[in-house]
Amino acid sequence: MTNPVLTLFQKELRQNAFIYLFPLIIIMAVLAFQKALAQPLSDTWARNLAIALPVSLAFSYALQAFDLEENGQTRDFLLTKPVAGSQIIISKFYSGLIALLPLTVLWQLALVPKLVQWPDLFNIASFSFLTYLLMLIIVYSISFTVSAWVKGPKKLLAAIALSSLGTTWFFYGWLQFITLLYLAPVDGGVSFLLAILIFTLTMLVLVIKALLVTIHANLLNHSLRQLISGIKIYLLLLLIPLMINSVNHFNRPEIRPFDSLLACLNGSEEPFFAVDICQQPQGPLYAVTDVRGRLGIAKPGETPTIIYQGEKSDANLLSKLLWSLNGEKILFNENGSIKVLSLSQKEPLVLADGDLAFWSADSEVLLVAAKVTPAPTVTYPIPFNHYRLSYVSAATRESYELNGNLSFPGSSMFWHSSLNMVLAVTDLWQIALMNLNNGKVEMIDLPPPSDPGPIFLTKIAPLEADSYRIAVFTDLKAERSQGNSFRYNLLLYDFAVSTKKTDLKAHLKDLKFQDILINAAANQVWGSNPFGAYRRIILPSR
Amino acid sequence: MVPAISCSNLFKNYGPKKVLQGVNLEVPAGTIFALLGTNGAGKTTLIRSLLGLIPKTSGDIKVLGAEPYRIGPQLRQRIGYVSEEQGLYGWMTVSAMVKFCKALYGSWDDGLVNKYLERSQLDPQSKIKTLSKGQTVKLALILALAPQPDLLILDEPMNGLDPLAQYEFLQVVLKDFNLEGRTVFFSTHILADVQSTAHQAAILHNGKIQKVGPINEIRKGIAKIKAKKGADFSSIETVPLNPDPTRDFLLVPTESLPEIAAASEEVITEVSLEEAFFFYCMRGNNHD
Numbered sequence: 001m002t003n004p005v006l007t008l009f010q011k012e013l014r015q016n017a018f019i020y021l022f023p024l025i026i027i028m029a030v031l032a033f034q035k036a037l038a039q040p041l042s043d044t045w046a047r048n049l050a051i052a053l054p055v056s057l058a059f060s061y062a063l064q065a066f067d068l069e070e071n072g073q074t075r076d077f078l079l080t081k082p083v084a085g086s087q088i089i090i091s092k093f094y095s096g097l098i099a100l101l102p103l104t105v106l107w108q109l110a111l112v113p114k115l116v117q118w119p120d121l122f123n124i125a126s127f128s129f130l131t132y133l134l135m136l137i138i139v140y141s142i143s144f145t146v147s148a149w150v151k152g153p154k155k156l157l158a159a160i161a162l163s164s165l166g167t168t169w170f171f172y173g174w175l176q177f178i179t180l181l182y183l184a185p186v187d188g189g190v191s192f193l194l195a196i197l198i199f200t201l202t203m204l205v206l207v208i209k210a211l212l213v214t215i216h217a218n219l220l221n222h223s224l225r226q227l228i229s230g231i232k233i234y235l236l237l238l239l240i241p242l243m244i245n246s247v248n249h250f251n252r253p254e255i256r257p258f259d260s261l262l263a264c265l266n267g268s269e270e271p272f273f274a275v276d277i278c279q280q281p282q283g284p285l286y287a288v289t290d291v292r293g294r295l296g297i298a299k300p301g302e303t304p305t306i307i308y309q310g311e312k313s314d315a316n317l318l319s320k321l322l323w324s325l326n327g328e329k330i331l332f333n334e335n336g337s338i339k340v341l342s343l344s345q346k347e348p349l350v351l352a353d354g355d356l357a358f359w360s361a362d363s364e365v366l367l368v369a370a371k372v373t374p375a376p377t378v379t380y381p382i383p384f385n386h387y388r389l390s391y392v393s394a395a396t397r398e399s400y401e402l403n404g405n406l407s408f409p410g411s412s413m414f415w416h417s418s419l420n421m422v423l424a425v426t427d428l429w430q431i432a433l434m435n436l437n438n439g440k441v442e443m444i445d446l447p448p449p450s451d452p453g454p455i456f457l458t459k460i461a462p463l464e465a466d467s468y469r470i471a472v473f474t475d476l477k478a479e480r481s482q483g484n485s486f487r488y489n490l491l492l493y494d495f496a497v498s499t500k501k502t503d504l505k506a507h508l509k510d511l512k513f514q515d516i517l518i519n520a521a522a523n524q525v526w527g528s529n530p531f532g533a534y535r536r537i538i539l540p541s542r
Numbered sequence: 543m544v545p546a547i548s549c550s551n552l553f554k555n556y557g558p559k560k561v562l563q564g565v566n567l568e569v570p571a572g573t574i575f576a577l578l579g580t581n582g583a584g585k586t587t588l589i590r591s592l593l594g595l596i597p598k599t600s601g602d603i604k605v606l607g608a609e610p611y612r613i614g615p616q617l618r619q620r621i622g623y624v625s626e627e628q629g630l631y632g633w634m635t636v637s638a639m640v641k642f643c644k645a646l647y648g649s650w651d652d653g654l655v656n657k658y659l660e661r662s663q664l665d666p667q668s669k670i671k672t673l674s675k676g677q678t679v680k681l682a683l684i685l686a687l688a689p690q691p692d693l694l695i696l697d698e699p700m701n702g703l704d705p706l707a708q709y710e711f712l713q714v715v716l717k718d719f720n721l722e723g724r725t726v727f728f729s730t731h732i733l734a735d736v737q738s739t740a741h742q743a744a745i746l747h748n749g750k751i752q753k754v755g756p757i758n759e760i761r762k763g764i765a766k767i768k769a770k771k772g773a774d775f776s777s778i779e780t781v782p783l784n785p786d787p788t789r790d791f792l793l794v795p796t797e798s799l800p801e802i803a804a805a806s807e808e809v810i811t812e813v814s815l816e817e818a819f820f821f822y823c824m825r826g827n828n829h830d
Contacts, residue, residue, distance in 0.1 A: 002645045004615070004645070004646050007642065007645040007646060011631075011642060014633075015631065015633065072629070072631065072632060073625075073627040073629045074629040074630065074631055075595075075629070076590070076593075076595050076623070076625045076629050077625065077628070077629030077630060078629075079593075079595055080593055080595070080618065080621065080623040081618065081643070081646045082615040082616070082618035082619040082646055082647060082648070082689075083615055083618075083646055084614065084615050087615075220594065220611055221594065221595075221596060221597035221611060222597075222611070223597065
């Protein structure tokens with residue numbers, strides 16, 4: 001005895017051979033006409049046909065699945081053979097599906113070859129093609145179920161109505177799930193794709209299984225009570241889109257990359273994948289930049305509104321955001337130029353060339369630091385950064401350059417304008433307090449953890465008039481399994497300039513956030529996922 | 543011994559139409575059992591209910607000890623079935639059909655298949671749709687017999703068979719099959735089929751079993767009398783064999799003979815199965 005499903009499957013393919021292969025003949029005829037005709041189908045018509053014909057094939061294959069058995073009066077013969085009803089259904093279901101998918105690809109290759117794309121979720125055309133195939137499978141599955149339950153011509157209407165509902169339901173849930181991934185604090189790369197793949201396949205398998213269970217109940221003449229009892233566990237599937245929607249609605253990140261994924265896919269909304277963020281002092285707004293070097297502002301829980309497009313449409317580098325203390329202007333570095341944009345203006349003002357800039361307390365003057373590479377005079381065991389400092393008037397762009405360079409073994413600093421001091425965090429677990437009036441430098445130790453790893457990044461952000469939040473990022477490790485994902489540890493210190501005291505607020509380990517806003521509020525930090533969705537990180541109590 | 547088929551209080555409605563109205567039936571294992579009934583009596587409905595092909599309205603059914611709607615592939619290996627329409631795939635050849643069925647069964651008697659294919663002069667390469675009705679019936683019967691099922695259910699198997707084939711099937715094939723202790727349950731409205739073949743029979747009429755038992759007992763249960771003029775038989779069940787009951791014979795239950803002996807001119811206790819069948823069907827009509 002061979003595998004009954006295989007036997008039935010072969011029978012189905014042979015029984016439906018003409019129905020399955022007839023479209024192939026049509027495809028060949030279409031190709032011949034396309035070649036022979038002086039004026040072949042227009043692109044629009046070819047595209048419409050390439051999309052519509054496989055859908056009609058899906059309806060056709062699915063709706064006739066049981067007709068041949070009914071019309072040929074072979075139903076009872078088949079049902080009394082020693083095979084499970086589910087095996088009969090599966091063989092019918094998959095024989096049609098296996099004929100449908102290659103024919104769909106052939107149709108599209110014949111009419112609009114560029115519609116057919118190799119699977120690649122980062123390529124929108126490929127994504128659309130896969131989505132289309134997914135839709136076909138759902139239309140086919142639902143119509144197949146309808147064909148078992150509804151007889152006569154009205155089954156086409158039922159199939160169209162239920163397929164529309166089912167497809168809407170499935171893709172609504174699907175988009176909600178992808179939105180959940182976009183907004184969740186998870187890794188990007190392989191895990192993102194894997195999650196989509198697992199969710200899609202799981203949903204698809206469960207939906208098909210639920211539909212086949214209903215057909216099985218029909219085939220075995222189950223009562224309505226038996227039918228409901230058989231599928232009640234699958235009825236929960238109906239709630240999944242709503243459940244994910246609720247999670248997305250009630251668990252909104254502080255900054256969202258988009259409002260509607262569907263709108264992004266159809267082009268009516270452009271996503272904003274934030275990479276850098278700065279909070280408005282005493283205000284509700286965030287200034288954010290994205291991967292395309294655009295500047296936006298966002299209210300908590302909302303998507304950013306673009307206020308500056310960037311000077312280059314491609315490879316624009318926009319960083320080092322800093323709000324003026326009055327919360328009216330945003331300072332940033334664009335491709336090596338320090339610029340300031342007032343919220344009431346459309347275009348930024350170019351102030352100077354440089355890397356970093358800091359506001360004075362009255363928001364009138366800036367300290368601009370430009371990185372320089374002086375001729376090496378002394379060799380240090382660790383690399384030093386050297387900066388040339390200038391005072392620049394925010395109103396007139398008048399500048400005054402300070403003598404000498406500021407040098408320290410680190411990359412982050414901040415201008416404490418009221419005392420005209422620069423705070424710099426070194427990679428040697430120290431804070432350097434450099435008085436720009438008299439050139440005096442004072443070193444304050446940052447208490448390192450018991451097992452300090454190498455520092456790879458530091459950040460300084462103002463908390464209140466006299467104090468700063470200092471972030472020290474250590475122990476950077478690349479995730480082996482995931483291409484461009486990293487793990488690191490973070491130490492957060494609060495530092496008061498007047499008392500020169502440091503206080504370790506938190507030691508967070510194995511973080512995977514792409515960016516961290518360290519002074520979201522006095523006791524909060526925000527971390528972002530690869531898509532620029534910022535969420536609050538709960539600081540462990542100490 | 544577990545009966546091959548049992549059903550109690552079986553009801554089946556098609557909308558407002560009541561097709562089976564409380565069928566009670568037990569088919570002992572190892573017997574050849576005939577289900578007799580006129581056209582539209584509900585024979586096919588009963589058989590399809592037994593096989594779980596249609597849902598029952600109410601009642602209990604057991605086939606080989608199992609509820610038909612829960613019969614799995616294992617049990618289906620033990621049940622052979624040929625429907626009135628046979629339902630074979632017309633696009634297949636005879637040999638492809640044999641191969642298809644063989645692939646689905648755990649046991650398959652190739653010798654039996656070859657023997658009967660040859661005897662029926664069925665060309666293995668012929669498409670089934672080109673076969674005559676009789677040839678199709680023969681092929682369907684061969685396919686049902688080949689897995690050597692414990693229970694063979696046949697719905698009007700003799701329809702389409704020529705007299706010779708009918709004789710061969712009833713007297714040779716079925717009896718051979720039954721000699722191995724297997725059960726045959728078949729429906730028919732051709733009573734000649736039954737008399738020489740079946741051990742037991744049930745008469746189904748108007749959705750109810752009117753009589754069930756060994757063929758001889760069914761016959762012996764009815765007597766034919768010629769009534770005296772002016773005799774009154776209102777106290778017993780009678781079925782006239784002619785439209786005018788005063789001129790001809792009446793069919794009566796044998797147990798009522800002592801009661802009506804004085805009013806009978808002539809009593810014939812040996813009635814044919816057709817006459818007994820006629821009595822139960824007509825009585826059924828009167829009752830309903």
